[in-house]
Each structure stands twice: as C-alpha cells, then as structure tokens.
Amino acid sequence: MxxxxxxxxxxxxxxxxxxxxxxxxxxxxxxxxxxxxxxxxxxxxxxxxxxxxxxxxxxxxxxxxxxxxxxxxxxxxxxxxxxxxxxxxxxxxxxxxxxEPVAPPTLKHPVALRLFFGHRAAPERLRSALTSYLEWARAQTTDLAELRAALGADFPYPDLVAAWGEQHYAAEIAAAEATLTALDQPPDHRATPDTPG
Amino acid sequence: MxxxxxxxxxxxxxxxxxxxxxxxxxxxxxxxxxxxxxxxxxxxxxxxxxxxxxxxxxxxxxxxxxxxxxxxxxxxxxxxxxxxxxxxxxxxxxxxxxxEPVAPPTLKHPVALRLFFGHRAAPERLRSALTSYLEWARAQTTDLAELRAALGADFPYPDLVAAWGEQHYAAEIAAAEATLTALDQPPDHRATPDTPG
DNA sequence: ATGGGCATGTAACGAGTTACATGATTTT
DNA sequence: AAAATCATGTAACTCGTTACATGCCCAT
The missing domain is CATH 1.10.10.10 (Winged helix-like DNA-binding domain superfamily/Winged helix DNA-binding domain)
Incomplete structure (x- = not known):
C-alpha cells in the first residue's frame, strides 16, 4: 500500500x-x-x-x-x-x-456490576470480591508510585496524569471500604455511605 | 435454532x-x-x-x-x-x-489521555478539556442522585453501587480541580497534587 | 540447559458499533 | 400538525482479542 x-x-x-x-x-x-x-x-x-x-x-x-x-x-x-x-x-x-472533541470516560467495572446484582449472591461472595478488589487497587497505587519515580521530572504531563491516577485509586479504595462496611449492616438499617470529608 | x-x-x-x-x-x-x-x-x-x-x-x-x-x-x-x-x-x-472470576475494572479516559500528551497542546486546550469534564462529572452526580431517588428502597444493591458512583464522581471532580490548579503553576514549580484529606 | 525477556508476526473470531428503515402511539 | 417516545429490526463493518508460531539472546 x-x-x-x-x-x-x-x-x-x-x-x-x-x-x-x-x-x-x-x-x-x-x-x-x-x-x-x-x-x-x-x-x-x-x-x-x-x-x-x-x-x-x-x-x-x-x-x-x-x-x-x-x-x-x-x-x-x-x-x-x-x-x-x-x-x-x-x-x-x-x-x-x-x-477532536474529547469524549467522556467509559468505565467497565465488573466488581460494581456484581454488587449491582447482589440480590442473587451470597454476602460472602460480595465481600470477597470487594476484598480482592481492594488488594488490587492498593497494588495499582504502589505501581503508580513506582512509575512516577521512574518517570522523574522529564515527563511533567504524564506525571500529572499519574497523580490523578493516585487520587483515583485512593478514592476507589475508600469507596470499596465504605461499601464493605455498609454490607455489614442489615439492608434496612443500611445508611447511605457518604463521601468522606 | x-x-x-x-x-x-x-x-x-x-x-x-x-x-x-x-x-x-x-x-x-x-x-x-x-x-x-x-x-x-x-x-x-x-x-x-x-x-x-x-x-x-x-x-x-x-x-x-x-x-x-x-x-x-x-x-x-x-x-x-x-x-x-x-x-x-x-x-x-x-x-x-x-x-466467574471478577476482572479488574478497565477505564478509558480520553481527558486523561489528552493530558498525558499535554506537551503537544496549548495549555488553554487542556484547561478547556478539563473544564468540560468537570461540567460533565457534575451532571453525572446529579443524574446519579436522581436515579437513587427514583430507585427508592426497593433496590438496595443498585443503591449501594449508585452511592459508590457518587463517591467516584466526587473524587473525579476533586482530582480534575486539583489538576486544573496544578496546570496554573509553571511546570518546574508544580507540586504533586496530593489527595485532599 | 532452562527459563525469561526481546521481537515480530499470522489466523480466526466475535463483540459491538453506526447507520439505516419502519411505523404506531402519545404528547405538545 | 409536529415532535418525541415506543418498538423492533437489518446490514456492513472493524476494532480488538486470543491463541499460536518462531527464534534470538541473556542470565542463572
């Protein structure tokens, strides 16, 4: 060609x-x-x-x-x-x-999807999915920190994105933990997990 | 068939x-x-x-x-x-x-992607992309709140996910705002935007 | 000598998209 | 009278994946 x-x-x-x-x-x-x-x-x-x-x-x-x-x-x-x-x-x-117009982000979150259909699953299953996810998210955080260290000061914009990513995963960890807590309450007493802060 | x-x-x-x-x-x-x-x-x-x-x-x-x-x-x-x-x-x-094993989430974030390649863009372009994203994310938050209201108490698990979503978008808003601020600093004085709290 | 990283590629497949077509019913 | 919503469907396309194949070079 x-x-x-x-x-x-x-x-x-x-x-x-x-x-x-x-x-x-x-x-x-x-x-x-x-x-x-x-x-x-x-x-x-x-x-x-x-x-x-x-x-x-x-x-x-x-x-x-x-x-x-x-x-x-x-x-x-x-x-x-x-x-x-x-x-x-x-x-x-x-x-x-x-x-080019900047499209909004798309997310495919299998953990959240499982939780959405929680009415068909045993609570332990949901808890274990959330726990694994927490582990994974924590690993992502350390991976990102390593990446930032490797990037050094030569790539300011990638660093900015990596910083964003760190915040993102921190938020995911907080949200997953909040959900895990909410899951412990019986459904009728379950309070809305509020955004902390 | x-x-x-x-x-x-x-x-x-x-x-x-x-x-x-x-x-x-x-x-x-x-x-x-x-x-x-x-x-x-x-x-x-x-x-x-x-x-x-x-x-x-x-x-x-x-x-x-x-x-x-x-x-x-x-x-x-x-x-x-x-x-x-x-x-x-x-x-x-x-x-x-x-x-079925629960796969980790996958994200496609065109805004972050643009920012990653910020070295080829005028700062205003990045700022405007971030600002539009902020607007969009805020709209998502209100949409989610409406959805939760419509869902009522009949769907506890979807509600749990929606609450997670609210936290997610709140975090995205905070991160985008932090990035916008960081973008105002000259690159060499740019501090790592920390997770607030 | 064995395994892992480097390095390029092909083949088969299918999920999912866009665009289009049709037409009734309800709302404005 | 027009527009939005309800409702189902087809056709063409292509992006992207999985699985496989090959073989060098380096470290242990």
Missing part, C-alpha cells in the same frame, strides 16, 4: 492509532515491542491494547505516511523495525489533540 | 449477555426496549451496550433457553416481544455471579 499523498484531509483513525502516534510524538525511535511497554503504562487510565494490535496500528500509520520505518535485517527471523513519527504524523496528532 | 438441552455445562456467554440476564433476574417481564433503558442506568459504572446489541443478546439467550419469549402480534409491524428469565437462565446467571 502506497503512502497517502500530502495535503489531503486528516484520515480519521481509530483511537489506538492516536495512542501510538502520541507515544511516538515524544520524538524517540521505537520498536513495536517498546511501544507495547510504553502503552502498558497507560493501563491506569486508558486500557492498553493487545500486542498484536500495536503492530497492526503501526502498519496502518505507515500506510498513511504518519510514521516511517527503519528496518534492521536479522538472520533467520523477521527484520527488526524501528518507527519514528513523520512531520505529517505530528500534524495529524496535533490536529486530533486540538480539534 | 433449537434451545440447548438442560444438564450441559454452562455456555460461556459474552459479558453483555450476563448484563441482560442480570437485569431480567429481578423477575420482571421486559421488552428489548425496556432492557435498553435499564441498561442505560449502568452507564455510570459499566458501559451500556448499543440498542442493536440488546436485541442480539436476547436472541442469543433465547437460543440457549435462558430466557423465554412471549410475542404480542402487532398490525403492520414486527411483533412486540416480552422476555422473561427461565430457571435455566437464573441458574446460569447465578453460576456466573458466583463462580
């Missing part, structure tokens, strides 16, 4: 394309493998795509001329491919960042 | 099937249209499926004998279809609720 000619209207790419493009907008030359690792760090506030998807997006971006590829031949296995964002890619990314 | 015979291992259905099944597990006979409206209330913590998806799931569930259908003939348009959960459906739902 030949690259698109310059000067045409910005192709509207799937969200994941822009994620990859954004990761490359920091200016570094990266492999698909590298990109996957970076994308993993988005998991705290944006789901990270499957490995195979990254490679698909890179091929797509390349077909649009938004990234360029440098191959290093390997013996007895596929070439190693390094990707770098092109000026056109940077322009497309900026246009997306500035012009 | 003929319904599956009883006694076989629980078919593993997509998540949305269980959402529909769960909605029917309250015992009421509902139309696809009704279900869609109910499913909308899940949007606060679980994305709600497209309308066409609900109908697809209902056909799927029926083909597995997990719901039964009652049709009311209409003149000059498709039959009106009422659905009710079957004992097999209730069993399948309970099995899912009790046995």
């Amino acid at each position: 030949s690259p698109d000619q310059p000067g045409q209207s910005p192709p509207d790419l799937p969200a994941t394309s822009y994620v990859v493009l954004g990761l490359l907008s920091f200016g570094r030359e990266l492999t698909g493998y590298d990109l996957r690792k970076w994308a993993m760090n988005l998991r705290f506030f944006y789901w990270s795509p499957a490995q195979s998807q990254i490679y698909t997006e890179l091929r797509r971006l390349r077909s649009h001329g938004l990234v360029c590829e440098r191959t290093e031949p390997q013996r007895r296995r596929p070439d190693k491919r390094y990707y770098r964002i092109t000026p056109a890619g940077l322009a497309a990314f900026d246009a997306w960042l500035i012009e | 003929s319904p599956d015979q009883p006694g076989q291992s629980p078919p593993d259905l997509p998540a949305t099937s269980y959402v529909v099944l769960g909605l029917l597990s309250f015992g009421r006979e509902l139309t696809g249209y009704d279900l869609r409206k109910w499913a909308m209330n899940l949007r606060f913590f679980y994305w709600s499926p497209a309308q066409s998806q609900i109908y697809t799931e209902l056909r799927r569930l029926r083909s597995h004998g997990l719901v039964c259908e009652r049709t009311e003939p209409q003149r000059r348009r498709p039959d009106k279809r009422y659905y009710r959960i079957t004992p097999a459906g209730l069993a399948a739902f309970d099995a899912w609720l009790i046995e």
